[in-house]
Amino acid sequence: MTYRRLPDNLPAILRNHGIEVIEIPGWRTRGRPASTGEFKPVGVLCHHTGSYDRLGDTADDTAYAEWLAKEGRADLPAPLAHLALSRGGVVFVLASGRANHAGRAKSSGTVAAGDGNALYIGIEAMNDGKQGWDTRQYQTYAKLCAVLSLKVTHNSVRTVRGHKETSTTGKWDPGRIDMNAFRELTLKKMNQIRAEASFAERARIRMGGLTRSVRDAFGRLGTRRATSPGEELESEPTS
Template identity: 40%
Template sequence: MATIPWLVDVLRGAGVQVVVEGDWLNRMRPGSFNPIGVLWHHTAATSSASNPHPALNICINGRSDLPGPLCQALVDYHGVFHVISAGRCNHAGVSGGSGPIPAGDGNTLMIGWEIDYNGVSQQMTAAQYNASVAATAAVLKRLGRDASHARGHRETSTTGKIDPSFIDLNSMRADVAARMAGGGTAWSATVDNTTAGRFTASANWGVSTYSGQRYGTNYRYANPVAASDAAWYKFNVPATATYRVEAWWPANAGYNSSTPYVVATTTGNRTVYVDQRVNGGQWRVLGTFTLPAGDANRVGVSRWSGAAGYVIADAVRLTRV
């Protein structure tokens, strides 16, 4: 059986903060392990600043139905990599094949990161994302593979896995490729309508779970009126720079065909109109804008539309470019 005793050194060399969990060099499952890629997961546990790695014990020791270790490393709320194993782990199951990863035994084919967030009402923190990108780039370089060998469990699973939730995996691979080419990890942050302290809307905005295309557990809706009454998304922008602004909405034939998204830029508010009857359930680019540094409302969904149908506010993502 092959092992990866170089893992800790490679991660630290990439600037990733590492905690070694016990006898990681000898903690592994029986069977072959010859990895050609890296697989991202979420744990389904709710992490926080005060409880940053709630799933660590189960990732080390496993469950009654699945013996541990369950990953090579767990990524906690603060982006710290807890290295658990240098060998084969029960994290991937059967691979149905994805990109250059063939069908077969996923536990043989891939190194697994379990990123500790619940994936339903909680998304990955920026610290988790940035550390995971840096770690993935470094490990793939060590394996002699390119960024296409970074996959999400939902891409390889044959049993309908959804992890890692709330992550655009093509964007992830682009960030890994940039890191491998010598660039830094792009800053990116997502605010959902349920993100605590980051979304505000008046009582005129209702809550709905009607569409399966929603981002997260629900979304907000309101009738169009001749007044802004915007729902606002607040971001802590790290530096005055150019950012790609993307929005996610569930599409429906009865929704608004001219929904105004307001972006607060360094030169004032810019408005982009989108047709929410189509292109739902995915990230859609509103444009690139120069945004000022600081923590403030950056993107709003206005109700001021001359078109009929509900105006929808679901999720917004900013990425530095």
């Protein structure tokens, strides 16, 4: 019996990658009880909510996110996902534990068949599946999957799946998304994030060395100043 939680600092991780985040209060302790099953996510599952979403109606998006997090349906108790994504590309954080979004999952990509609610982090994109995808929503969807794969599941893009790929009951979400093209975009974003991280790491090492040599130079300067006060003006740094 394994019951994990999404990391407490998930909103900070997402914001660090340029994603706008709204936290639904209580998300850190929200989830289906362990008595209902495990939560040990190895992949990310993409859904659409099935309801038309208007662009830029934050109050409506927030109300919908609250419903997904806290209310759910009579036949399917909340939380109904871990994350929700508005048409404008805002990510709502709903829950950290097991959520009712996947049902039984058939084997897909590199994820084995099993209890989908244990195997996947669930994202509900606010979209009826027919209205198409605003660029912000589509790009943020791929970015979100990239960050979750790199920072939370630590698995390859082949663990990012659409509900229509895992469903055993004929679900068709997310509608109007070609999951192979979506994974290609997600992989591109994963590679960008990796490249930025390694650039930042190289820069940090270089700056560390630079800081050390500047400190050494000033240390020598300080010594010289103490012994040769007449040189002080000429030794002043120029920038």
